[in-house]
Amino acid sequence: MHEPIRPLLDVSDLTVDIDGARVVDGVSFTVAPGEVMALVGESGCGKSLTAFAMLGLLPSVARRTEGRILLGDRDLATFSERQLRKARGKDISIIFQEPSASLDPLASVGSQIADAYRIHTGASRADAFEKARQMLVDVGIPDPDRRLDQFPFELSGGMCQRIMIAIALICGPRVLVADEPTTALDVTIQAQILDLMKKLVADHGTSIVLITHDMGVVADIADHVAVMYAGRIAEIAPVQDLFDHPAHPYTALLLASVPRLDVAPKADLATIEGSVPTPQEFGPGCHFASRCPLVTDKCRVEQPPLFAQGYGHRSACWHIDRIAEITGMLP
């Protein structure tokens, strides 16, 4: 058995409201040093807001109403805006889906990376540029001297994402939050970026919270997975466990709806009827109740807690014992 490692990041009961709707509802997970935690789920399920809340970057309409965000022994949830600004980049960094949107179009790549370093270290301009150059090498950008002088519009999407990673990492944060970092990129470039992230974890023990909707990406890089549905964690598990023994109907259906090698070509894929409810439509019970093939009256009125299902594996379903029925319903 593994020694239980003390988590580096311990998020508990994170809750975010927008206009009275609970768009993130009691999200809890931990990430050990050098571990990749994937947050997966369909669009609108609250992945990005969870990430933004962790860094104190919520849009003005949104409010974090509850939750603790322990990074080491400090709770980011209690930080002032000033303290957060200090922590961001130095202790915890974030990269986004659209790298070109997060870069300043009017500043050279070199100055943007160097500035990120100077803010936290007060290093000289020359030192910061040397450090920036080294970062470009580290994130696999060829010809770094030329790139330092270029502007974002001169670079491809994949290149911009590497620049974002360089900016996020230049001060050596212990946690990197990556919100769909490869969704806008080609699979070939995605493979390069995922390898870069694996290298980070291996060489520096960086912890990564990776947000994605792609089960292939999860299978490639995650150690643990939290499946989110309509603002809540439906299931959380070590990666192999989740794929082998999904314990929530939503996870089981999600996995079965992806075409795999063992599904005959053109055979019907599993589908989930209906669509994700909007926050205004959330009922008092399980949010998946409106689409769940195992639904009973209890599900509609009473929210299931996360039940333990084995080592590090929990599922928020009243009918875990009936999950096998899902397999029987598949086409």
Add this chain to the structure above:
Amino acid sequence: MSDTHQVLEIRDVAVHFNGRSGLFGRSQFVVKAVNGVSLDIAAGETVALVGESGCGKSTLSNTIVGLQQPVEGSIRIAGEEVVGARGKALNDIRRKVQMIFQDPALSLDPRSTIGAAIAEPLIVRGIARGEALKSRIAKLLTEVGLRPEHADRYPHQFSGGQRQRVVIARALALEPALVVCDEPVSALDVSVRAQILNLLVALQKRTGVAYLFVSHDLSVVRHICDRVVVMYLGRFVEIADRDTFFANPKHPYTKALMSAVPEADPRLQRSRERLILTGELPSPSNIPPGCAFHTRCPLATEICSRVRPELTSRADGSTVACHHV
């Protein structure tokens, strides 16, 4: 000899754009998006077109449905030439090929009802009106898994998956022989994606429609296609039947694409042999000489930078453009 079972025959098609750059757009260059490609699609067949973004998939798709003109080559639809055709003759041929785009939100007018959107091609072509039109729309809506009463609603009242169903219904209204699907499920969530894939397969079984299916997702391609075409910088580099393609990919670019797509199975994914491409797609306004892929190819030798390899047939029926396979 008749080729009428081929719904599409394209020969040596090239599509170029004029680009401008520099101060005041003073320097001009030519973007060679598609560079001499040939392909047949048979009735009822699904052919996948795969490759990185920028390799010319959408340009070729748009050219097939007539949204773009080729600078060279021939395109026959159900045996009839469309390049250079005009007027009513062209219209009659064109209706046999329809298109579905990636983003259903952009292909529907927010101010028109769903019914009006589906009716439009039928009215424009004078095919149905009045009660006949109404019942035709009701039937199309039912075929794509919506309800007849949905005809009076507007696009914003539907989810992304439902909107893509509407777009499919409209594409089917004229009973086309071929539907060109440009990344039809890429913008959809996985559970909805499965619904649309199931629908496309069911419609094909019922109507015998052929698909040209543009996708970057090889697991989807493996699931719904009969044949796969790999495109790189405006040219085809490999064409093969699905089973041959996935069991025995040949072109180094094909292998790289395949190894880049992660399998949704951690054990399998982590034990796979990986071939990670270095670098990115060169610009189609400055295509490398010889084999366009040689700048990123692990097998490249001297000849590759000089001589462009032609597509040649292999024993298993596939065709590949590579000096080294």
